[in-house]
Amino acid sequence: xxxxxxxxxxxxxxxxxxxxxxxxxxxxxxxxxxxxxxxxxxxxxxxxxxxxxxxxxxxxxxxxxxxxxxxxxxxxxxxxxxxxxxxxxxxxxxxxxxxxxxxxxxxxxxxxxxxxxxxxxxxxxxxxxxxxxxxxxxxxxxxxxxxxxxxxxxxxxxxxxxxxxxxxxxxxxxxxxxxxxxxxxxxxxxxxxxxxxxxxxxxxxxxxxxxxxxxxxxxxxxxxxxxxxxxxxxxxxxxxxxxxxxxxxxxxx
Ligand code: ARG
Numbered sequence: 381x382x383x384x385x386x387x388x389x390x391x392x393x394x395x396x397x398x399x400x401x402x403x404x405x406x407x408x409x410x411x412x413x414x415x416x417x418x419x420x421x422x423x424x425x426x427x428x429x430x431x432x433x434x435x436x437x438x439x440x441x442x443x444x445x446x447x448x449x450x451x452x453x454x455x456x457x458x459x460x461x462x463x464x465x466x467x468x469x470x471x472x473x474x475x476x477x478x479x480x481x482x483x484x485x486x487x488x489x490x491x492x493x494x495x496x497x498x499x500x501x502x503x504x505x506x507x508x509x510x511x512x513x514x515x516x517x518x519x520x521x522x523x524x525x526x527x528x529x530x531x532x533x534x535x536x537x538x539x540x541x542x543x544x545x546x547x548x549x550x551x552x553x554x555x556x557x558x559x560x561x562x563x564x565x566x567x568x569x570x571x572x573x574x575x576x577x578x579x580x581x582x583x584x585x586x587x588x589x590x591x592x593x594x595x596x597x598x599x600x601x602x603x604x605x606x607x608x609x610x611x612x613x614x615x616x617x618x619x620x621x622x623x624x625x626x627x628x629x630x631x632x633x
Pocket of ligand 1: 416417420424458476478479522526527548566
């Protein structure tokens with residue numbers, strides 16, 4: 381339901397009054413609106429009380445605290461998130477977004493602040509041992525994510541063996557229900573699924589074929605004002621140790 385209303389909202393007319401950033405009298409930014417796809421626990425998700433929470437959300441809150449600005453989080457969904465940045469419905473996106481060359485053609489990204497990699501999830505009795513083993517299997521992934529892109533590369537752009545789901549939990553459900561032999565997604569989210577579902581008989585497969593992925597905050601192309609501000613905040617939380625404290629690891633430069 382959330383997905384549908386978020387979608388309608390995203391399509392609900394274009395705004396032309398420019399950015400949603402609020403500014404003080406001397407034109408300093410005092411508030412930014414951040415869009416996310418809160419279906420990606422433990423990175424960004426909705427908790428029992430309906431609030432948008434997660435590691436990425438905590439990172440943005442820490443950045444905001446350093447900058448002395450307010451952040452409003454909006455749950456937009458994954459695919460609508462990209463046009464929402466273009467439409468200036470949000471000032472930036474925080475959604476475990478991997479910085480890729482292709483995305484950099486259309487958006488600007490902050491400095492990387494988190495490192496991840498793809499992980500394969502299969503039923504416990506699966507014979508899959510590597511990513512290459514998925515070549516002739518049915519594989520699910522969240523649509524237009526780096527996992528989906530990797531799977532398309534292996535199976536072929538238009539392969540009917542690819543099950544592209546709107547969210548990662550739905551992609552995993554397809555695998556659990558037998559509609560896919562494996563599921564590919566970011567390590568944090570796949571590991572969280574296993575942690576939260578100890579009775580489901582699945583296992584993960586790592587593969588060095590997958591390149592390291594770096595998350596960045598994403599702004600509209602050319603929005604150097606917001607980009608600079610966010611980079612300033614990222615620099616601060618890298619220096620004062622807050623980032624490492626929240627993410628649980630030190631980011632090597
Ligand atoms: N890191 C991956 C990508 O950028 C997956 C991110 C999905 N995030 C989400 N909140 N659904 O494509």
